[in-house]
Amino acid sequence: MTNPSKFIVEKLKSVLATPVALHEPRFLGNELEYVKECIETGWVSSVGKFVDRFEQDLANYTGSSYAVACVNGTAALQVALKLAGVCPGEEVLIPSLTFVATANAVSHCGATPHFVDCEEATLGLDVNQLGAYLAQMTEKRSGVPHNKKTGKRLAAIVPMHTFGHPVDLDALLSLGQEYNLPVVEDAAESLGSFYKGKHTGTFGKLGILSFNGNKIITTGGGGAILTNDEKIAKLAKHLTTTAKKPHRWEFSHDHVGYNYRLPNLNAALGCAQLEQLPDYLKKKRQLAQKYCELFQGVEGVRFFTEPDFAKSNYWLNVLLLDPEYASERDAILESTNSNGLMTRPAWQPLHTLPMYNNCPRADLSKTEGLCQRIINIPSSPFLGN
Numbered sequence: 522m523t524n525p526s527k528f529i530v531e532k533l534k535s536v537l538a539t540p541v542a543l544h545e546p547r548f549l550g551n552e553l554e555y556v557k558e559c560i561e562t563g564w565v566s567s568v569g570k571f572v573d574r575f576e577q578d579l580a581n582y583t584g585s586s587y588a589v590a591c592v593n594g595t596a597a598l599q600v601a602l603k604l605a606g607v608c609p610g611e612e613v614l615i616p617s618l619t620f621v622a623t624a625n626a627v628s629h630c631g632a633t634p635h636f637v638d639c640e641e642a643t644l645g646l647d648v649n650q651l652g653a654y655l656a657q658m659t660e661k662r663s664g665v666p667h668n669k670k671t672g673k674r675l676a677a678i679v680p681m682h683t684f685g686h687p688v689d690l691d692a693l694l695s696l697g698q699e700y701n702l703p704v705v706e707d708a709a710e711s712l713g714s715f716y717k718g719k720h721t722g723t724f725g726k727l728g729i730l731s732f733n734g735n736k737i738i739t740t741g742g743g744g745a746i747l748t749n750d751e752k753i754a755k756l757a758k759h760l761t762t763t764a765k766k767p768h769r770w771e772f773s774h775d776h777v778g779y780n781y782r783l784p785n786l787n788a789a790l791g792c793a794q795l796e797q798l799p800d801y802l803k804k805k806r807q808l809a810q811k812y813c814e815l816f817q818g819v820e821g822v823r824f825f826t827e828p829d830f831a832k833s834n835y836w837l838n839v840l841l842l843d844p845e846y847a848s849e850r851d852a853i854l855e856s857t858n859s860n861g862l863m864t865r866p867a868w869q870p871l872h873t874l875p876m877y878n879n880c881p882r883a884d885l886s887k888t889e890g891l892c893q894r895i896i897n898i899p900s901s902p903f904l905g906n
């Protein structure tokens with residue numbers, strides 16, 4: 522590849538009409554009809570039939586016993602962590618290669634993110650390295666794992682299924698079991714992604730989804746907590762709806778609750794979007810296939826494909842530059858964006874952000890390397906036609 526940025530622009534332009542966004546929502550199904558129904562009936566806010574239906578539809582689709590709709594994915598993760606037992610002053614193991622919301626949700630619980638490394642095979646948590654790290658870094662106090670250095674309890678592990686690609690959950694779950702650490706899956710990006718045939722977000726004690734505007738389906742803003750535990754599900758619903766005791770007219774509350782419920786208006790959009798999901802997934806696979814062929818045999822760059830054990834939703838497609846080409850990344854970003862092709866680097870690793878750069882962390886050299894090599898390319902489902 523003599524001039525990689527010129528070459529990549531030409532390749533992408535051969536299959537995409539410009540200008541093209543990174544990921545765009547479309548509302549071609551029952552969205553307007555359902556939202557109109559909310560407005561016409563007056564049920565736009567905190568209660569309504571679409572909230573119940575959306576939760577039921579999500580549970581059915583993911584195979585989770587319960588789904589609790591929330592105002593956004595960050596709020597869902599905060600409450601999920603709390604329900605997994607995360608308390609102020611504790612540490613939560615999370616990848617450094619993730620959207621900042623993962624760490625923010627930990628902070629909102631009063632806990633500290635403890636950053637661990639990612640692997641190239643999945644772009645998610647490197648479970649082998651995590652195992653070795655836990656063995657060296659933790660000590661058990663009455664059966665409970667603590668960070669030897671800080672003395673703080675390790676309260677949970679949060680894997681994130683990066684750009685929709687599942688991490689190796691079997692290995693992670695057995696590690697969690699070995700260390701008595703609950704797993705809470707940040708499946709914000711992986712609605713429609715399956716690990717060995719089972720939906721992501723349903724493996725840990727709890728999991729969360731996001732329906733922000735850039736995700737595979739959107740409710741405008743929204744999220745959900747997934748769990749198979751009935752008690753946890755009930756408490757999640759209770760806490761996210763101001764912990765109001767059910768009564769026809771009395772207003773009484775029994776916890777410091779949150780106003781984190783998803784409005785009916787947004788749930789209406791979600792019900793209609795969820796009807797489109799199978800079609801979106803099909804189109805996104807077609808687009809991924811197109812990209813895969815386009816970049817086959819190209820020197821210096823590889824189109825990232827799902828790990829063997831996974832069926833991914835291909836939420837955001839990834840071009841992975843070879844390490845020798847990492848220095849070309851910014852030139853590629855510059856020329857694709859100037860040519861109407863919206864592309865983006867991975868997030869700045871969280872341990873380098875000012876509010877998180879003093880947090881405990883493992884060796885993060887793979888994360889730092891990967892961040893220099895990832896380029897997200899246009900991924901809207903309708904591009905797969």
Ligand SMILES: *Cc1c(COP(=O)(O)O)cnc(C)c1O
Pocket residue numbers: 593594595596619620622623681707709710731732733743744
């Ligand atoms: C989108 C996202 C979230 C949550 O996002 P909200 O915008 O709060 O719905 C959390 N984690 C990851 C990795 C995400 O991509």
